[in-house]
Amino acid sequence: MNGLMKWVKDGNKEQAVTEVKRLMDRGETAEHIITQYIEPAMDSLSNKCTAENFNLLEVMLSGRAVMSVMQTLFPPGTEPAPTKGLVVIATLEGDVHDIGKNILKTILTINGYHVIDCGKDCPIEQLIDTVKKEKPFAIGVSGLISSVVPLVKKIKPLLQENKLPNIKVCAGGAALKQASKELLNVDFLAENAFAGQSYLDAVWTREQT
Amino acid sequence: MNLTIINNNNGIQEHAVIPFAKGQYLLKILNTTKEHRVRTGCPGNGSCGLCLVRIIEGKPSPPNQNEQLQLSEQQLASGVRLACQVICETDLSVEIINRIPQSVWRPIPEALYRRASVLPYPLRKRHFSSKEKPTRTCGVSIDLGTTSISLSIFDLTTGQLMTTRHGINPQIKSGLDILTRVNTAAESPDKGTGLQQDLITAIRNALLDISVGDGINPGQVSCLVLVGNTAMLTLLSGNNFHHLLHPEYWAKPVELQLPDTQEWAAQWGINLHCDIRVIPPLAGFIGSDLTAGILATGLLEEPGSLLIDFGTNSEIALWDGKKLWITSAAGGPAFEGSGVSCGMPAEKGAIYHLSLKDNRHSVIGDTRIAGICGSGLVDLLAELVDLDLLDSVGRFNSSTSNQFFHLSDTLSLNKKDVDLLQRAKAAIASGIQILLLQAQITPKDLKQVFIGGAFGYHLNIENAMKIGLLPLIDPEIYHFCGNSALSGCEKILLQAGTQRQLTRIKEKFSIVNLAEYQDFEAFFIENLFIKPMA
Numbered sequence: 001m002n003g004l005m006k007w008v009k010d011g012n013k014e015q016a017v018t019e020v021k022r023l024m025d026r027g028e029t030a031e032h033i034i035t036q037y038i039e040p041a042m043d044s045l046s047n048k049c050t051a052e053n054f055n056l057l058e059v060m061l062s063g064r065a066v067m068s069v070m071q072t073l074f075p076p077g078t079e080p081a082p083t084k085g086l087v088v089i090a091t092l093e094g095d096v097h098d099i100g101k102n103i104l105k106t107i108l109t110i111n112g113y114h115v116i117d118c119g120k121d122c123p124i125e126q127l128i129d130t131v132k133k134e135k136p137f138a139i140g141v142s143g144l145i146s147s148v149v150p151l152v153k154k155i156k157p158l159l160q161e162n163k164l165p166n167i168k169v170c171a172g173g174a175a176l177k178q179a180s181k182e183l184l185n186v187d188f189l190a191e192n193a194f195a196g197q198s199y200l201d202a203v204w205t206r207e208q209t
Numbered sequence: 210m211n212l213t214i215i216n217n218n219n220g221i222q223e224h225a226v227i228p229f230a231k232g233q234y235l236l237k238i239l240n241t242t243k244e245h246r247v248r249t250g251c252p253g254n255g256s257c258g259l260c261l262v263r264i265i266e267g268k269p270s271p272p273n274q275n276e277q278l279q280l281s282e283q284q285l286a287s288g289v290r291l292a293c294q295v296i297c298e299t300d301l302s303v304e305i306i307n308r309i310p311q312s313v314w315r316p317i318p319e320a321l322y323r324r325a326s327v328l329p330y331p332l333r334k335r336h337f338s339s340k341e342k343p344t345r346t347c348g349v350s351i352d353l354g355t356t357s358i359s360l361s362i363f364d365l366t367t368g369q370l371m372t373t374r375h376g377i378n379p380q381i382k383s384g385l386d387i388l389t390r391v392n393t394a395a396e397s398p399d400k401g402t403g404l405q406q407d408l409i410t411a412i413r414n415a416l417l418d419i420s421v422g423d424g425i426n427p428g429q430v431s432c433l434v435l436v437g438n439t440a441m442l443t444l445l446s447g448n449n450f451h452h453l454l455h456p457e458y459w460a461k462p463v464e465l466q467l468p469d470t471q472e473w474a475a476q477w478g479i480n481l482h483c484d485i486r487v488i489p490p491l492a493g494f495i496g497s498d499l500t501a502g503i504l505a506t507g508l509l510e511e512p513g514s515l516l517i518d519f520g521t522n523s524e525i526a527l528w529d530g531k532k533l534w535i536t537s538a539a540g541g542p543a544f545e546g547s548g549v550s551c552g553m554p555a556e557k558g559a560i561y562h563l564s565l566k567d568n569r570h571s572v573i574g575d576t577r578i579a580g581i582c583g584s585g586l587v588d589l590l591a592e593l594v595d596l597d598l599l600d601s602v603g604r605f606n607s608s609t610s611n612q613f614f615h616l617s618d619t620l621s622l623n624k625k626d627v628d629l630l631q632r633a634k635a636a637i638a639s640g641i642q643i644l645l646l647q648a649q650i651t652p653k654d655l656k657q658v659f660i661g662g663a664f665g666y667h668l669n670i671e672n673a674m675k676i677g678l679l680p681l682i683d684p685e686i687y688h689f690c691g692n693s694a695l696s697g698c699e700k701i702l703l704q705a706g707t708q709r710q711l712t713r714i715k716e717k718f719s720i721v722n723l724a725e726y727q728d729f730e731a732f733f734i735e736n737l738f739i740k741p742m743a
Contacts, residue, residue, distance in 0.1 A: 011602065053612045053624040055603045057631060057737035094456055096724040099733070121456070146388050147454040178256040191278075 004033070004069075008041040011061020013068045020069045030073040030080075038066060042110060046194040054192050056099070063106040070110065082114035085204050089140040090118035090127045091173075092151045097144040100173045104140055104193040111197060113204075124151050128158050131167065137207060138200055141186075142173040149179060156185045168203050170196050212238055213302040214245045215265060229297060235269070236260055236292040239305070248307045249382060253293040255279065257385065259307055259547075260292040267301035270294075281550075281623075314418040317359055317373040322691060346431040347371065349479075350698035351412065352498055353437030353445065354378060355387055355521055356545065356554075358411055359695045362419060365432065368703055372423045374415045379407045380444070385547060386521060387440040388454070394444055395451045405447045413477050420478075430479035435487045436698045438496035438522070439463055442487060452493060459493040459537075460720045488701065488711070492720055494537040499524040500714055501697025506659045506690050509533065509713060513655050517641065517679075518693060519544060519583075519662030525640045529648035533717040538640035540633035544583035544664050548629050551620040553580030554663075560585040561667040563616075565592040581620065584667035586630060589614075589622060591672035594739050601740045603627045634678045635736035640723055641680060642732055642742065647721055652680035652742070661693040674741060681741040 004023065007016035023033055045062055049055075074080060087108055091098040098120035108115050116134055118127050131139060141152055155169050171181075172190035181189040190196035210231055216223040225245060229238045236253050239245050247260045255275030265288065272280070276291050289306065351360040359375040383404060384390045394401040416427045435442070443450035448466040452458040470485040488497035499518060503526055508514045512530030517523060521542045527534040546552035546559070553559050558579030563570040570585075572578055581589065593599035593614060598606050605612060605624065615621045645652060658679070660668060670687045673679045679687070690696070701707045723729050735743065 055624055055628040055631075057602050057628075057734070058604060060734060060737075061602065094454065096456060099730060146386075146392055149392070180254075 002037060004037040005041040005044075008038060008062055008065045008069065009045055011058060011065050013061070013065045016065040017068050017072050020072050024073070033069075033073060038069060038110070042066065042107070046197070049192055049194050059103060059193070060099070063103060066110050067106060083112035084114070085138070085207070086114045086116065086134060086136040087138050087140055087200060088116045088118060088127070088131055088134060088136040089142070090122040091120040091142050091144075092127070092148045093121055093123045094147045094151070095143050095145050095175075096121050098142070100144065100193070101140070101142040104142060104172070104196055107193050107197050108140075108200070111201070113200070124154055124158065127155070128162060131159070131164065132162055135164075136167060138168040138170060138203060140170045140172070140196060140200075141176075143171070143176045144174045146175040146178070148175065149184065152176060153183075153185045168200075170199055172196050210297065211300050212297065213266075213300075215302055215304045216245075217304065231298060233297055234293060235262065235290075235295040235297055235301070235303070238297065239292055245305060246308070247292050247305050249293065255291055255294050258291065261306035262290055262292045262295070263304040263306055264288040264290055264295070265302040265304055267297075267299045267303075269298060269301060270296040313379075314374045314376040314415050317361075317375045317692070317695075322361075322373055322695075345429055347425065347429045348432040348702045349416070349430050349434070350695060350702045351433070351435045351437075352501070352692060352694040352698055353408060353435060353441035354498070354694075355438060355441065356381065356385075356542075358408075358415065359692055360412070360415055361695060361699060362425060362430070363699070363703060365703075371425055372419055374419060376411065376415060378441075379411050380404055383407075385542065387438070390444065391440055391450050391453050395454060401444075401447060401450070404444050408441065408445045409473055409476055412473075416477055416479070427478040428480055430477075430483055432484045432702060433479065433486070434698050434702045435485070436497040436501040436694050436701075438498055439490040439493055440496075442490055442496060446487070456724065459724070460722045461492055463490060463493050465489055486701070488698070491535070491715070491718055494522065495524065495535055495718075495720060498694035498697075499526060499535065500711065501695075501701065502526070502659075502661055502690070502693035503533070503697070503714055504700055504707060504710055505693045505697035506661075506688075508659070509710070509717070511656050513650060514657050514659070515641070515644075515655055516659045516661065516690075516693070517637070517665075519637075519660070519664045521545065521547075523637045523640065523662075525637070525644055527644045527648050527650070528717075529650055531717075532648065532719050533714060534644045534648050534721060535718050536640050536644055536721040536723055538636040538723060540636035541629065543629040543633040544586065546580060546582050546586075549581075549586060549622075549626045551581050551616065551622055551626065552586060553582055555582040555584070555667065562669065563588045563592070565589075565596060578617070578620070581616075582667070583664040584669065586622075587672050587676060587678065588669055589616070590627070590630060590739055591669075591675040593622075594676070599627065599739070601738045603631050603737070603739060631737045631739065634676060634739075635733050636723075638677055638679075638736040638742055639729060639732035642736070643721060643723065643726055643729070645680075647719075652682050655680070655682060655686060658682075658687045659690045659693065660687060661690050663692070665689050666691065676739050677736060677742045679742070 004019045091101045105115050159167055169186040170188045171184055171186045188199045212227045212229055214225045249260050258279035273294055276294050346365045348363045348365045357375050358378050361373040362371045383393050394404045419425050420427055446465045446467045452463050474481050474483045490496040502518050508516050508528050514528045516526045523538045525536050543549055546554045557574035558576050559573045559582035560570045561582050561584045563585050612624045613621045670684045674681045
């Protein structure tokens with residue numbers, strides 16, 4: 001495994017940034033660095049993160065390393081435009097734990113999605129207002145505590161009411177994972193952030209054809 | 210059709226046959242019996258993964274999606290299934306892997322039961338006021354916990370302990386955690402009443418068990434004190450539990466609004482004029498079990514005293530001489546053995562100590578190994594890191610068998626287990642650090658640290674410090690205080706002057722809400738590392 005890939009997978013932010021600077025000095029382009037090192041590293045992590053092998057700290061450290069690499073490649077103001085569609089994400093009202101949502105945000109951003117984050121403890125009205133205004137192709141909600149279940153159930157009917165029936169809803173997080181997608185009335189129930197990303201990838205690809 | 214239960218009791222095979230009608234769920238059939246029940250933590254929808262059985266003979270419905278998610282390939286291959294998902298179409302032979310212990314109420318094991326350190330008692334005077342009644346009167350103290358209920362009964366004329374009991378909280382069938390139960394109770398008045406009645410019935414059964422087992426007439430009970438977490442107390446009162454679903458109430462007082470307790474007295478068969486005292490909680494997530502623990506440990510007697518009451522939610526209290534800082538850390542039940550594939554509660558058959566280096570382990574009850582309880586899991590993590598088999602991030606060394614550590618043929622720790630333990634540890638450690646920061650006390654300034662909860666009793670403090678669950682300080686200042694909630698409750702029952710102490714706690718406490726704490730996430734991530742606390 002090449003150096004940068006290893007540092008990203010190990011979540012070693014400092015080494016990853018040092019290595020990316022060296023590659024840039026050598027004249028490698030940002031695009032090349034992303035496709036040759038970063039994406040394979042994330043793919044490899046994603047393949048490793050099955051239900052039995054997920055480790056929060058490992059994923060967070062890799063996510064941070066990738067974010068630092070991206071900031072090194074694209075200093076503020078020079079970020080490339082997202083290549084894929086818009087996703088609105090939120091942790092709903094009553095839940096103030098948003099580590100899961102933040103991981104999803106990192107992974108989606110790295111993969112070229114435009115992500116609008118409604119934050120934690122987000123009232124459902126605010127989520128729907130944002131969706132009405134921004135017209136995303138999908139919504140991602142993450143919940144750690146079971147009191148948000150009734151709110152998640154309301155999302156689809158509210159989208160219907162607002163004549164936005166085609167927006168896909170993807171849910172994840174410790175509390176929601178215990179339920180079923182039928183009970184939650186969502187389109188997809190993700191085991192973890194990577195599963196959420198694969199689902200969105202499939203939907204996005206389908207919508208492009 | 211017939212269901213044959215095969216029970217391997219210390220090497221002796223026992224069989225029992227239960228007739229059933231074709232097409233039923235296995236869990237439902239098992240639940241019709243008293244002695245062959247399996248543990249559950251959800252309403253039987255495949256989400257908790259606890260109702261493990263092994264199919265030995267017969268052809269049940271094939272494993273469904275829920276089972277494929279909950280069970281490893283290895284388990285599925287060896288016939289392990291979730292009883293709640295198995296539909297019985299033919300005669301079956303099964304082994305119940307995760308049994309519910311048969312008799313629900315048992316005396317609290319000597320080792321886990323520490324009487325309140327208040328003897329000799331300046332006994333409460335009013336118990337002796339009745340001149341015309343020379344008969345014995347008794348007092349009961351009860352700690353209503355999410356997982357288990359503990360009680361002790363005293364002869365109030367002498368202050369002598371008569372006996373103790375503890376048992377599983379029957380509400381467990383409606384969910385393992387507090388929020389699931391409160392959610393259920395809030396769904397309909399019937400469900401709320403059902404959960405309330407679960408608690409009332411449990412107390413009645415415990416008193417009945419004492420009456421049968423120890424010959425103590427419940428009619429002699431003239432005083433009863435109850436403590437518990439806020440969810441249990443509001444579910445018992447039948448009022449205001451729905452507030453707990455809203456985070457804004459977690460750090461706010463919650464009124465109990467008790468109904469007429471004489472009705473409870475009637476159901477419990479105790480003296481109808483019994484003085485029933487339910488000690489109110491301090492806030493939505495700070496119950497009177499913590500108040501009682503603070504009382505029992507005399508926390509407010511020495512500045513620099515810390516109390517950690519381990520549980521699914523661990524309550525932490527720190528006295529700095531002026532303020533009593535309190536928080537609750539939602540670490541989850543990993544240290545109680547729940548959710549961890551090789552985990553189990555600190556019960557018979559649990560490994561409570563282990564050393565890989567010395568190839569030694571100790572088992573509760575010296576019986577066949579059934580799993581590893583919290584203290585054993587702490588030892589295991591510490592040893593794996595020590596031996597370089599696991600790194601501080603929680604990754605198994607690539608030279609070891611990939612994503613598992615096999616302790617034996619049946620016990621293994623996978624990466625997800627390590628992750629769960631890391632999260633539990635990180636939540637508690639962050640709570641401790643944030644309280645210390647609020648009080649401006651450094652770990653080194655701590656004078657005494659009390660460890661409560663069943664998990665604490667067998668805990669190897671050195672290993673707990675190594676993995677960063679507890680602050681790295683002089684191990685001598687750590688004290689195990691057992692079920693401090695029950696000890697404190699006993700103190701309220703028996704000792705004069707406790708009302709003044711309860712008032713003082715109420716005046717001095719200040720709640721830190723970790724969920725709203727600005728830097729919580731930074732603390733949490735730092736504490737996910739398996740290494741001594743910074």
